[in-house]
Amino acid sequence: GAGVSQSPRYKVAKRGQDVALRCDPISGHVSLFWYQQALGQGPEFLTYFQNEAQLDKSGLPSDRFFAERPEGSVSTLKIQRTQQEDSAVYLCASSLQGALAGSSYEQYFGPGTRLTVT
Amino acid sequence: AQSVTQPDIHITVSEGASLELRCNYSYGATPYLFWYVQSPGQGLQLLLKYFSGDTLVQGIKGFEAEFKRSQSSFNLRKPSVHWSDAAEYFCAVNNYGQNFVFGPGTRLSVLP
Numbered sequence: 001g002a003g004v005s006q007s008p009r010y011k012v013a014k015r016g017q018d019v020a021l022r023c024d025p026i027s028g029h030v031s032l033f034w035y036q037q038a039l040g041q042g043p044e045f046l047t048y049f050q051n052e053a054q055l056d057k058s059g060l061p062s063d064r065f066f067a068e069r070p071e072g073s074v075s076t077l078k079i080q081r082t083q084q085e086d087s088a089v090y091l092c093a094s095s096l097q098g099a100l101a102g103s104s105y106e107q108y109f110g111p112g113t114r115l116t117v118t
Numbered sequence: 119a120q121s122v123t124q125p126d127i128h129i130t131v132s133e134g135a136s137l138e139l140r141c142n143y144s145y146g147a148t149p150y151l152f153w154y155v156q157s158p159g160q161g162l163q164l165l166l167k168y169f170s171g172d173t174l175v176q177g178i179k180g181f182e183a184e185f186k187r188s189q190s191s192f193n194l195r196k197p198s199v200h201w202s203d204a205a206e207y208f209c210a211v212n213n214y215g216q217n218f219v220f221g222p223g224t225r226l227s228v229l230p
Binding site for chain 1 (some may be wrong): 160167210221
């Protein structure tokens with residue numbers, strides 16, 4: 001079946017612009033995660049949804065970052081007033097089970113959106 | 119705080135040689151442990167995972183990893199490296215269904 005898809009794959013924004021990054025998880029997957037991967041580093045957790053509920057947003061670096069998953073499937077990560085330090089690859093991942101379900105917790109990652117802020 | 123360390127930033131091996139990539143974690147209990155591979159411009163692909171039981175786990179592409187509780191390590195190995203294995207490798211721990219904590223990655227180069 002189809003994997004996790006993300007769009008756009010590449011985004012160039014001028015400093016100060018708002019951007020919206022989309023994630024389509026694997027159908028039926030309960031959990032959805034967003035990660036930020038700076039150049040040459042490992043991914044870092046941003047936020048986590050279980051269905052439509054945002055259960056953890058402790059990794060969001062500032063109040064300019066906002067994520068939503070209104071119907072429990074597609075998710076959007078929005079960055080307002082982009083800054084150069086926001087330049088990174090934004091990875092989305094989905095997982096079949098929720099945190100309390102007691103399963104393998106394997107996460108399936110999308111290809112990412114590379115954001116460049118000029 | 120949870121952390122994952124990968125001491126080697128960059129490793130170069132010759133094709134056909136053996137490989138070991140190191141991973142250590144700091145966590146209160148034994149977490150779920152994973153190795154992912156990332157090729158340039160690609161997403162993360164799961165190589166293998168450890169939850170419990172046999173401490174030697176087999177993965178895809180001929181990779182294996184051994185969990186050593188006493189050393190808080192989960193090192194990745196491959197007996198004979200292929201040129202197509204050149205990529206970035208990430209060790210990760212999973213907080214029982216919550217987010218992953220990733221190591222900084224080890225870049226593998228393969229000499230012909």
